[in-house]
Amino acid sequence: MIHKGLIDTLFLMVLVTTTCFVILLVLPSILWIWTKFSQGPCKIDITRISSAFYACPQAPVTLETVIKPEYIPLTSDHTLFTLLAANDTNTGLQIQELLALAASQGSSTITINGSSYDVSQIVKIKLDYLASNSNYNFIFESTPPIQIGNNGISPQFFSTTSVTLPDMTKVRAMLILP
Amino acid sequence: MRQKGYVSLLIGFFVAIVLFYTINAVVSKLLSDTAQVSDDIALTYKIIDISEFIKLNAQQALKFSINKTAEQMNININDIKTDQGLRQDFLGNLSSIFDPSLITHLYISQDIDFNVTVKSIDIDTTNSVISALIEIQVFDIYGQTSNRFASTTATISQNF
Numbered sequence: 001m002i003h004k005g006l007i008d009t010l011f012l013m014v015l016v017t018t019t020c021f022v023i024l025l026v027l028p029s030i031l032w033i034w035t036k037f038s039q040g041p042c043k044i045d046i047t048r049i050s051s052a053f054y055a056c057p058q059a060p061v062t063l064e065t066v067i068k069p070e071y072i073p074l075t076s077d078h079t080l081f082t083l084l085a086a087n088d089t090n091t092g093l094q095i096q097e098l099l100a101l102a103a104s105q106g107s108s109t110i111t112i113n114g115s116s117y118d119v120s121q122i123v124k125i126k127l128d129y130l131a132s133n134s135n136y137n138f139i140f141e142s143t144p145p146i147q148i149g150n151n152g153i154s155p156q157f158f159s160t161t162s163v164t165l166p167d168m169t170k171v172r173a174m175l176i177l178p
Numbered sequence: 179m180r181q182k183g184y185v186s187l188l189i190g191f192f193v194a195i196v197l198f199y200t201i202n203a204v205v206s207k208l209l210s211d212t213a214q215v216s217d218d219i220a221l222t223y224k225i226i227d228i229s230e231f232i233k234l235n236a237q238q239a240l241k242f243s244i245n246k247t248a249e250q251m252n253i254n255i256n257d258i259k260t261d262q263g264l265r266q267d268f269l270g271n272l273s274s275i276f277d278p279s280l281i282t283h284l285y286i287s288q289d290i291d292f293n294v295t296v297k298s299i300d301i302d303t304t305n306s307v308i309s310a311l312i313e314i315q316v317f318d319i320y321g322q323t324s325n326r327f328a329s330t331t332a333t334i335s336q337n338f
Contacts, residue, residue: 009186016190017197024198074220077227085234096238161231162281164239168246170281 076159079130080175083138084163088122095123099173100165103142124148127175137176153178224290225316225328228280232294232314236278236334240310243276244338250275255338259303273299278312278334292316297331309335 084096091098091112101110102119109118127148128134137153140146140163153176162170247268248255258265279294297311312334317327 013186013190013193016187017193020191020194021197024194025201074223074227077224077231081227081230081234094238096234097241100238100242159227160284162235162284164235164242164277166242166245168239168243168275168277170235172281172284 076175076177079127079136079177080159080161080173082130083123083126083175084161084173086126088117088126090122091117095126096163096173098122099140099142099146100163100171102146103140103163103171104166106143108146120146120148131175131177135178139172139174139176141172141174221290221318221326224288225318225326228285228290228292228316229314229328229330232278232280232292232312233332233334235280236294236310236312236332237336239278240276240308240334240336243272244308244336247272247275256306258301259306265301265303269299269301272308276310278310289319290316291319306338307335308338309333 084094084099086095087093088095088098093101093112098110098117098119101112102108105111108120109116111117123138123146127136127138131149134149135153136149137151138146138148158174158176160172160174163173164170244255251268251271253264253268258268273296276296276299278296280292282291285291293313293315295313295315297313299308299310301308310333311331313329313331315327315329317325319325
């Protein structure tokens with residue numbers, strides 16, 4: 001027959017283990033994720049709380065590790081490539097060629113065979129379709145530069161390439177996705 | 179009985195600490211390994227993407243360089259079909275003008291560099307096509323140890 005005191009002891013040990021485990025491992029992670037992504041004004045400094053428990057100052061599983069930021073420029077790479085290689089049905093030219101002509105003619109509005117085309121508008125229509133939720137910032141560093149989209153997006157992750165102009169100079173094209 | 183309670187408390191706390199550091203170490207190691215694989219894959223994709231950007235730009239560079247060469251020589255491009263001497267001159271000038279590379283410093287900040295070399299340019303007078311064979315080399319310059327290198331060739335064609 002098992003002594004009643006032994007059952008109490010075991011129960012208490014499991015209880016303490018579980019409680020300590022939750023406090024040390026789970027709680028800092030939850031608090032860290034909460035403070036990291038909290039949009040509200042109230043934030044808790046996790047470093048102060050976790051130091052009291054001698055736990056990790058950050059969650060053991062950081063979101064930067066799980067969601068690799070390297071893949072974000074790859075996504076923008078594919079979007080930028082598709083944009084530049086796409087054909088515009090009205091002019092019959094590739095977007096990269098339209099951008100080159102716009103840079104060459106010094107204006108976003110270009111003239112081909114007597115007809116005028118707004119390159120910014122053509123690029124915007126393509127990007128609205130290609131970039132998810134239409135949140136992007138496209139910059140073509142011609143003179144004057146062509147900027148389309150939300151210029152408030154942080155340039156932390158971006159894709160870049162260069163476009164050759166008719167005079168064989170090269171201009172940088174950059175796409176920033178959030 | 180009260181003493182046993184304190185012992186349980188201490189043992190429980192000790193087990194929790196051991197559990198915490200063990201799981202933390204295992205998860206960290208797993209994530210670290212996964213992250214390395216993920217980095218390698220991302221770098222491979224980046225190298226492929228840059229090669230594709232170079233090919234895309236080369237296509238336009240060839241088209242514009244043909245136009246510019248004809249303009250500089252003040253000739254009708256179709257004349258090179260019949261005049262062999264003119265064709266050779268055109269080829270020489272085109273070779274010096276055609277630059278399929280991107281702006282070099284673009285990718286240095288991303289620890290990737292590249293070389294683009296024009297291996298040959300040919301004129302097919304029968305089909306009115308000018309073709310350029312280019313060699314693309316992309317490599318990472320991250321640190322002193324990780325030097326991944328990718329080399330490919332591409333043929334770019336343009337009708338005239």
